[in-house]
Amino acid sequence: MIDILQINPGLWVILAGIICAFLPVSPIRKALVLLAPIFAAVMIFQIYGAQEVIGGVINFAGMDYTTLRIDRLSMIWGYLFCLAGVLNAIYGLHEKCKITDSSALIYMGAALAGVFSGDLLTLFIFWELAAISSVFLVWKGGEHSYASGIRYLAIHVLSGVLLLAGAIVYGRANGGDFTFGNIGLGAPGGWLLLIAMGIKCGFPFLHNWIQDAYPKASITGTVILSAFTTKLALYALARGFAGEDILIYIGAVMTCFPVFFAVIENDLRRVLSYSLNNQLGFMVCGIGIGTPLAMNGVAAHVVADVIFKGLLFMSMGAVMLRTGTTKASELGGLFRSMPYTTLFCLIGAGSIAAFPLLSAFVTKSMILTAALEEHLWVPLAMLLFASAGVMEHSGIKVPYFTFFSHDSGRRVKEAPWNMLTAMGLASLLCIVFALPGVSFGYKLLYSLLPYEVDYHPYTPDHVIFQLQLLFAAITAFCILKKYGLYPSEKRAEIIDFDWTYRKLGLGIAKWIGAMWTRLSVNITGLRKTFIDNAGKRLYQIFSPAGAMSEAAPSGLAAVLTAGMLVIALLIMFITSV
């Protein structure tokens, strides 16, 4: 009846998530969490040959919804999400939590289905589903994460509403065609769509939810969250706004500003959230450039980013699990007790910093080269600065303060086996995707990219240049540290743009509140009499003790009936006169 190959693979994962919500048995749930992404990947493989596949067209309420569209661009995201799903599943094997399991699956499925949706309305549905299902992961972080979760949800729902509004404006203008292709800012509703995607993608000034919610989520929650939401938004940007010049500058700013915050931040999971923001900047910039090389770079870097950023979050999660904190000021010297975690964290750090033979080296450089080819000097300089900054805060700071630095005296157990397995696999991928010369190395990664690749990362120029950059950054760190100039780990919260709404906004709200109190003193009499009376009246009329509910004597009812008849006859009489 229904062709199984016409079904969006994400829906299978969502289905598994719904089943998980009702499964009381943890081992079966874990098996589902692990197998659902694998099954989805198999389905993608079955569905997608070499040509673009469009299917699953559903007509509902007079509109056609294209629920399945796989082409070279969405395919790479699809496989990536499945891969991340498997890694996250392994990482979370130790945790017996029904809510995490099912929301992780629904969330992942929604992201996957969103990537494969062929029109803006289907995209909207999964966009919102991803937001709603993922907020539970934030809330699993404990009591203190509740407010963050609410803010996270509010911002994402806002993003969804903007997306829907933009989609409607856009679809109307195109004569009811909601197909999600290249939109461009010139199209009606383009700005709405861009802002909607920008919120989810962490554009400057719209980014605070990342640093607000991610560090507060549960250990596995952070890892899961880091993989999907922003990447879904990136996909949408790549699909809709490739080659928009404004994105180059937005992306460049995005790479730079988190560096400063990340360097002074104390909570290492927050450092990684800033670093996530910074990596997204590279990709947004690449989308803005929009040449085939840049788009290849974006697609390749998104793969690398999900893996190494996941790896870093995983290692911090392992530390959090064993020590109960990720504050730089309270950690240090953990390499003695957690040697494997240290090793994997270093591989992740090296990857994000783009050491040769580690993944970002073969991916990020494509975006930089594309910027160079287009002679975009200012953005290129900003990207280079940010690359050095990445080395500073993610490449050195995170592992240094956690595992080395001064000994905190903590002697804890090594991370559990499943976490080590997940981190090990991710590390392996970081290395494999950067191997030169062999067919399963970076060439495999390149063969999956949307455009033909004619790019060779391992040229002497590039290797030497990159090493110079990295060693300069390391030297700078060492010198600053030596002379005590490096911002030391302080127990402090830093203030970002969210100050405007958390502090300034609160201040304004308080001021308004105070003014309102004064004003209301004056109008209390008026207001009270009006609202209270209205409420009282409603209650008096409609409540069970009220006038309307009095057991009407049948005599009165009979009179009413006669009255109705009179009205009916009068109406007819008047019309006939």
Next chain:
Amino acid sequence: MDLLSLFPSWLIEHGAAFIIILPLLMGAITSILPSRSLAWWTAFIVTVIVTLTSFGLVLNMMSEGTTVYSMGGWDPPHGIGLVVDALSAPVLLLISAMAVLTMVYGMPATIAEVEPKKRAPFYAAFLLCFAGLMGMVVTGDAFNVFVFLEVSSISTYALVAMGAARDRRALTASFNYLIMGSIGATFFVIGLGFLYMETGTLNMADMARILADLDGGSRVAKVAFGFIVVGLGLKLAMFPLHTWLPGAYAYAPSMVTIFLASTATKAALYLLLRFTFTVFDPSFEYVGTLVKYLLIGVGVVGMIFASLQAIFQTDVRRTLAFSSVAQVGYMLLGIGLATAAGLAAGYLHLLNHAVIKGGLFIALGAFWYRFGITRVEDFQGLSKTMPWTMGAFTVSALSLIGVPFTAGFVSKVNLATAAADKGWWWAVAVIVVTSVLAIIYMGRILLSAYFGDAPEINGEVAKRNEAPLMMLVPMWVLAIMSIAIGSNIFNLGDNFVGAAEAAARLLLGSGA
């Protein structure tokens, strides 16, 4: 039509008469049966057979079109004709299917609510009421309508009064209903008298023909129409004439409430449609005006007032009863639009609301059956103590509110679209506002059930105590139907919408 060939041809041929006579006869027999369970089985089997026959009639109607059965071989207009057409057939199937589900539910419920020696007469009265409703819908003779109206009404008064074993207030409620119902029936029969005076016939098709020839007729026809609309309005709980309804719904035995809520007002509404559109015609000026001003006026006012009243109720049965009055408002609004889309939406809401309210009242009956509770505050923690029942209640409640992918959504959207097509944006606003009110009055119950903690009984937290299977099955059948209609699973949504559109075509096509 493969399914149709499964029915014996004589059953289809005489089905229209069979579905009235079988429950009437068996009702008489059931009343004297000695054993309670025998009475239940008899009544149950009768409802099942009638449902199957109705289903056959629907299939036959779909392939053959309208059929008129001559009672006793006397052809109309002199004899009585039974009409199975696109308007009556779906209502027939609805009433009989609801009767089956009610009977299934009634097996455990009746044991709890009705005294042993009264149980066989109880089932007998139920069958009579059922026969009356089926007769009202299927007959093509105006005076016959009155007869069946009285058959169903009088048995209903008795049924409501049997709630006295549970709550003595059932007696006053039944008395109120008796007085009001009789006034309604009297108005209706007075109207028929005037109509007979004007046309000299009692056959509805004949009346329509003569009235059309007279171009609407004299003042006598107008008075007749006024009496009929008010009389039926009383029966269908049109807003200011609804005062009998909350009491009757709240205090009747729960099985009776379920059946009344999902069928009795619907049959009366069906009659209003029949008389307004196929006997009279909205193209007569007085009919058009009355429909436009009176029906829509009381419909809209009723939607708002009854919804507000539902919000403040402390007893869930009364909340649902007032909600029923509000829902009648939606149907009246659909009728008042008098366009094909509006009529279809009103008719669809008639069918959907029966499914929704039936499910809600069955779940409510199950709560009472297990814990003896009906007040909103007692619903605390029911999601933990009766998760499956609460699940069905929730699905139906969401459908009542009109959440997407449920039946309520489909009919409300259709109604709003029909109003918008006519340019009546204020009506769309009223639909939205009353839906918000519905969120409040149903949400209040759901919140208490899902976020309250189960109460402590003698120092222990109340344990899980699920409703019996006989109650779970019908409530979930209805809940799943709600979703199936809303999401068009098994093509159920298309079938319902298709039936409503066919009915609307028939209503508008005949007189024009």
